[in-house]
Amino acid sequence: MKPFKYLPKALQTLLLANAVVFIIAFLGRGLEVDLGAGYGSLTDYINYYGAFMPRVPLELWRYVTYMFIHFDFMHFFFNMLMLWMFGSEVAEWMGSRHFVSMYFFCGIFAALFSFFMCILGLTNNPIIGASGALMGVFVAYYKFFPDRVILMFFVIPMRIKNAMWVMIALDILFANSGDMIAHFAHLGGVVAGFLYMAIYQNGPKVLYHSPLSAIFRLFSGNPEKYNRDRSSGSRSSSRRSDEPEILEGEVFYVDEQKRMDEILKKVEREGLQSLSESERDFLLKAGDKLRRRRGGF
Known part of the structure; x- marks a missing residue:
């Protein structure tokens, strides 16, 4: 608990x-x-x-x-x-x-x-x-x-x-x-x-x-999700403009902390299942960075 x-x-x-x-x-x-x-x-x-x-x-x-x-x-x-x-x-x-x-x-x-x-x-x-x-x-x-x-x-x-x-x-x-x-x-x-x-x-x-x-x-934070067929509302396979740019396995943002706060607020509102694959990757990489900065394992 x-x-x-x-x-x-x-x-x-x-x-x-x-x-x-x-x-x-x-x-x-x-x-x-x-x-x-x-x-x-x-x-x-x-x-x-x-x-x-x-x-x-x-x-x-x-x-x-x-x-x-x-x-x-x-x-x-x-x-x-x-x-x-x-x-x-x-x-x-x-x-x-x-x-x-x-x-x-x-x-x-x-x-x-x-x-x-x-x-x-x-x-x-x-x-x-x-x-x-x-x-x-x-x-x-x-x-x-x-x-x-x-x-x-x-x-x-x-x-x-x-x-x-x-x-x-x-x-x-x-x-x-x-x-x-x-x-x-x-x-x-x-x-x-x-x-x-x-x-x-x-x-x-x-x-x-x-x-x-x-x-x-x-x-829901995305009301249209329940107004149309999921297949038409599914995520596009192409990268969206608000997704992170990945260079050599690292995620780069102008303000990573701001991006993390936005994702965490989304989780609070809509749950973990609402995150895109790129958002999940960003949280994982950001968590790794924080642990390295703090000397964690």
Whole structure:
């Protein structure tokens, strides 16, 4: 796990927002407030107005607020631990804009999925917690790093491409067990994660005219990427005017530091996958130069 200060800012914000709500709910247990239908603690107030209630689907704010509510410490701790561990690399790989977009899309979709399960009579329980959105992060991690080995249940070594399906199977198996875990929200987050990643990785080849493409145009630094066929928007084989000039294996710029800052900002916005081959080469060579200057290896 990376130290907090080195995490992408989007991930820092999500972790802090969850922590603030948890602390307020924890400290508010002894603070009495008017709930409208009677008096209760501030914690009750947060639950009463913030949790997602499948029976009141038109209270739209709940589709977002429920993701930030945790009352039990272990629920909060493990959700944030997983978000920290897996979200760090996912946010760096796809960029903060897409990470935030995917996170909220998966969380909202998870609530909608639970609502449809409620219509079918399979669940009617209030939902709180970041698990639905977190399952979308797991899907992205599975897509980016399928052969990474994780400790399933902190004990069993397993490749993420296998662990992902074990988690899905467990949610299906225990969906109606009455264990007070929002398994349907988890499954909704998984479906949303696969949907988002399909469009992210394949562009307009999947759901070309889908309303979801509007989300990609909004959060992408290159909106046209999701408005046209990828083949027509692919990189030209010829060198662009803004690409580096390579002379005898070295990269030369008038202001290398400025160029590096521009590339790093692009990574923050759009992720590592957005870099051209020349930009990747420049970062590698610049890193080597810095290490040589500092006497590193």
